[in-house]
Amino acid sequence: MHRRHFLQLTIAACVAAGMSGCSRSDPLRTGIHPWIGYEPLYLAEEFGWLPATVQLVKGQAASDSIGGLISGNLDAAALTLDETLRVLAAGVPVKAVAVTNVSVGADVLLVRPEITGLSGLRGRRVAVELGGVSGILLFSVLERAGLTSNDISVVDLPVNEHIRAWQRGDIDASISYEPEASRLVAEGAVRLFDSSQLPETIFDLLVVTDAAASRQPAAVRDLVKGHFLGLQHLVRNMHDAVYRVATRQEVSPDMVRQSLANVMLPELLANHRYLTHNGRLEVVAKTLENIMVREGLMDKPLRYEHLTDPAFLPRSLP
């Protein structure tokens, strides 16, 4: 049917045959944790669209994936851009092979109803997962409010523990994301600020280590293709997907619909655009890096040639 596709397969087969067989046996270990932007990968796994070359290693939070990459237990992971930079800062060379989503309000600052403005945060206890994207949002929020990190009380806490801290009254504000955000809202939290006010800044990515990319390029391609197949199901068959996502995340289908409203899920063409060398993603990465260095989240500027690699994107989808 597709001669071009056939040619690709042939070339891929040749390349694969040219490499030693050692890479065949080990699947690409990919760290993943609950997040609406990563749902396509879960869907792909559920429908059997991930071949045996890819293994999803399911963690609870981003820190699991970061730790796995740094320790070498993982070959790839779904991470936000700033998390990716942290991994790079830890000395593990990685590259972004796909943009899973761009946050448009998914990361959100939730506060007690009595706080009505950003300036009201002064002196409050703000729960934040500093190691994650939430830290970036916090610093952006503080920047907007004209505050510094010294003006508030930062409670560094994994996102999944915010709800209990909230219930105990340990915190006054939380920088969170779905599905935890919806749970907090159900507990009476109020949205004060979200990432939609920082357009095209908070990227979620599929990253692979340079070692894995050169050792198992076919598996990386399988991973990226699985993501896009899952995404296709999510978009085309949202009637089905929302229930499945709701089931996994243990929230209502309506909550899932809301979550989806807060993310942009870039399709293949948009991915090509984002991943272009010196494209939007690399520009934002540079800016982020500067903030992180400035806020002391990172010791020194990173040294890398290119953060992105669009070579693993599938040329077309069925």
Add this chain to the structure above:
Amino acid sequence: MIKALLSHCLVWLLLVAASVPAPVAAGDSVTLGVFAYRPDNVINERYQPLADYLTLETGMPVNLRVFNQDDMNRALAANQIDFFLTNPSHFLVIRSERSLTGALATLRRAWHGETTGSIGGVIITRAEREDINRLQDLEKKSIATPGLTYLGGYQAQALELVNAGVDVRRHNRMVFLGNHDRVIRSVLSGDTDVGFIRTGIYEELLSENPNLAGELKIINPQQLRGYPFVLSTRLYPEWPLVSLPHVDSRTVRRVASALFALEPEHAVAQAAGLAGFSPPADYQSVEMLTRTLRMPPYDQVPRVTWVDILHQYRNWVITVAVLFVLLVITSLWLGRKKKQLASEERRLRSLIASWPQPMLMIRNGELVDCNRAAVDLVGYTSEASLLGKSLAAFSPHSQPDGTPSSQKSEALFARVTAGEVSQTEWLFVRSDGARVWVAMTLAPVYEHDSDIPSVLCSWHDITRRKQAEEQQRLALRVFKNAREAIFITDAHGVVMDINEAYTQITGRDHKSAIGSLPPMPVDEGSAILVAANRHGVWSGEFAARHQEGQAIVLNLTLSSVLDEQGELSHFVGVFSDITRQKEIEKQLRIMAHYDALTNLPNRVLFSDRLHQSMAQARRQNYRLAVIYIDLDQFKPVNDAFGHDAGDGLLVEVARRMRSTLREEDSLARLGGDEFAAIIVNVPDAATLDVLLSRLLTVIAEPVWVANHSVEVSASMGYTLYPQGEEIDGDQLLRQADQAMYRAKREGKNRYCCFQDADA
């Protein structure tokens, strides 16, 4: 009550509508077609309130008509329906047939307080069916379904089964029952193993008959949070409500706003089990489903035209076209080259075939090709009779050097296939048995399809040369080994070549002989050359002298040799040494004329001499006497003392008689003890008497033989010549014999003269 009120309102509305001029609606009333996925009465009961609600809200009478799919299709074809509500699969078929734009709204259902806009499929079987638990277990089972164009009643399940590796369309017995209620009944009654129904049906029936839960089980249940129904498949958007193009937009707007205004808590919604209508969903997923299953309206394989291919694969097409053109050009070019090569090859082949020199190709020791000349040379009739044979087949068992032909040819081929060009002489036997000498040249020929070279073999017939050589060799052998001396001279007689025998006979070696004259008769000398030249040949015997001095006799034949112009060019001489022959001849002559014992002439020579003496006497006119002498008492001596004594006696008597006679006189022994003598030039009788008396005296003297002294006497008769009449030698001797007999008779030891009385 309410119904009555509604119908009242309806009538009123109809009247109002009738009074309003045309643009309000296509007709006075609006027809809503609803697809009967459950029995007609159930559907009627549920949706009549909706029709009534719409009548009320829009101000237009809305008629509800419940159809099965076929009837709905017909009604649509006849434009009898303005709005319809059917399942998404059916909607897609209609949309493709009618070129509809899209749905107006999507149905939402409610169940126990939860609402959903999604529909899926349920796979049921009887609870006791232990053998059916997973999708894969459906293989080869009979399946009840409402029909093919049912999303939740067939297509959703079919996709899941295809993904699970079960192709229901091929390997299962499908039973089409028209609606979901019959499917459930069929499964419950055991007519079919499995049933496909849409979501919601199970729960509806369960509420009517709670026992069902124990009787049925769900295959591949999907536990989806927030979804109110049991489910076996993935989910798709619920039924669309569709307006047809002929309905004017105002009517559509009114109906749409009425639909969207319907709240889940509304009595109409409650009655129909609806949660209202939402904006139209994206039916893309249903399209993908039907595409995947190749079901209507996507049951046709998309037709790909050449133009599509050209657009999609322009570069490939151009590349392939260019390659094809190149291929054609190359093929044509190759074809022409091939034709040229073929004609060239034919030309060469005919050239070789008609080439007068025999040529052959040999591969692995077998003839694979040859020309006409080769066939003629070995005396065969056709090339075909030669091919496949080896060289040895035309050769004698062994070649003249003694090597077997097959062995020799193998050695030859081994050398040639190693890359050497080889030349040899070869003997063939023609088919008629004649022998042919051939100078054979063999050369390796490297053909591209073989590692081992073939052998190109050319023959040259050298039989005549060989025969000439043979003759020459024979001639040379004759020349060298002949016992006769042979010499060749130039036209002047100067020797140019000699053979061995020449040296032996003449004693002159090759060096001294060459350049000198050959032996010639002393008296004639080089005149014999002239004679030979004139007559072609000269022959004769002559005496010559050996180099070392002794005399030899030669017998020479000298021939002249003429050149092509008839001019004298050479002389060839053959001579033999006949010296010994001449001596033997002489001895033989002596043996024939002399007595071996006494060395006196015998009777033959005596007779000969007598003739000569008689002729001389006549010529010189003198007289001669012939004496016949016979010894007396010789036999007793022989008997008493043996033959040796007798022979000694004869030798002694012969010596005495000889010495008594004169030199010119002849004495012969005629045999035994008889002698005869010719006395020439007898002057007178007295002289003769003296001679005869002395003869008697010397004979009578004693002779010492065998240690004994023996005495014999002799009786003698004589006669004279010429006489009165002519007389021959024999008569003369006979006269003397007769006279001798008279002397015997008269007492022996005397002599008598012939008298006519004695005759």
